[in-house]
Amino acid sequence: MVAAVLTLAATAQEKPRYWEDVQTIKKYDQLYTPPAHPLLFIGSSSIRKWGDLERTFAPYTAMNRGVGGAVINDIIFYLNDLVFAYQPKQIVIYVGDNDAAKEEYTADTILHHTQQLLTAIRAKLPQTPIVYISIKPSPSREKFMDKIKAANKLIRDYVASQPHMQFVDVFRPMLDAKGHNRPELFLDDMLHMNSKGYDIWRKALLPYLKK
Numbered sequence: 001m002v003a004a005v006l007t008l009a010a011t012a013q014e015k016p017r018y019w020e021d022v023q024t025i026k027k028y029d030q031l032y033t034p035p036a037h038p039l040l041f042i043g044s045s046s047i048r049k050w051g052d053l054e055r056t057f058a059p060y061t062a063m064n065r066g067v068g069g070a071v072i073n074d075i076i077f078y079l080n081d082l083v084f085a086y087q088p089k090q091i092v093i094y095v096g097d098n099d100a101a102k103e104e105y106t107a108d109t110i111l112h113h114t115q116q117l118l119t120a121i122r123a124k125l126p127q128t129p130i131v132y133i134s135i136k137p138s139p140s141r142e143k144f145m146d147k148i149k150a151a152n153k154l155i156r157d158y159v160a161s162q163p164h165m166q167f168v169d170v171f172r173p174m175l176d177a178k179g180h181n182r183p184e185l186f187l188d189d190m191l192h193m194n195s196k197g198y199d200i201w202r203k204a205l206l207p208y209l210k211k
Contacts, residue, residue: 039210131208
């Protein structure tokens, strides 16, 4: 009996990060049939917490499948569940923010993981347009700003070299005229955005979206 309990405990501990979150999404899909070939938004909490995303981009048949707290490797792990299952007509990605906050990660690390993510998507969806949103300048992550700038440049250059991919810069539009952070775009945690921040994203993204 004790051995069985220990086995169950070990099995529970071995579940991958965000397993329950993804299972909740899959259960939701069973209750409400997802739209065919949606404009798919994936990534971390800046996508997940975009509460009116699907309404904002309703003319594009948008769908939000963000996972709060995710790093790039988490999205890679769940590609079958969060991307390939939906056969999207276009994919919008925001991830790497949480990677930048890892002390042990460099800009090159973030680029390498991003390349792995985009390559994995391309392996199954070679023609699907991809829009990559730059890492944003959050006041709470000021000490990582040089790393974020460097990662954004590396990723922008990589995306520019790939077919059917586009890079959308939200970093510069979220700074003031002197290049400083704008706390008024963020919630009290100075990490997640309020409606003013999301409005900047909306305007930046619209020219790149496909109906």
